[in-house]
Amino acid sequence: MPIQITSIISPRELLTNKDWVRGAIAFTLLGIFILEVIAVGIFVFCLQNITDPNAVSAAKDFFLLVLNPTVALVGAATGFYYGTSDKSGGA
Numbered sequence: 059m060p061i062q063i064t065s066i067i068s069p070r071e072l073l074t075n076k077d078w079v080r081g082a083i084a085f086t087l088l089g090i091f092i093l094e095v096i097a098v099g100i101f102v103f104c105l106q107n108i109t110d111p112n113a114v115s116a117a118k119d120f121f122l123l124v125l126n127p128t129v130a131l132v133g134a135a136t137g138f139y140y141g142t143s144d145k146s147g148g149a
Contacts (some may be wrong), residue, residue, distance in 0.1 A: 084139040087132045094121075096129055 098121050105117060 080139045084132075084135045087128070087135045091128050091132045094125055098125070
């Protein structure tokens with residue numbers, strides 16, 4: 059006979075755990091995004107003395123490759139986290 063999770067954890071605790079995990083994922087992705095933006099700022103600051111257009115173009119392409127998926131993940135995670143409603147009657 060399979061063990062049902064509601065017999066171990068009450069439905070209220072399960073909802074609280076889901077909310078905690080959703081928040082942890084959203085804030086972790088937001089932290090990764092912030093670290094990437096800081097890294098881009100540091101890199102641009104270090105590149106201001108480089109006049110080689112190929113290096114600047116390669117750096118721009120690299121950061122677009124890294125930042126675009128992160129922005130999409132942060133948007134999806136925060137939209138999912140803040141867009142879900144509480145089934146117990148909350149908004």
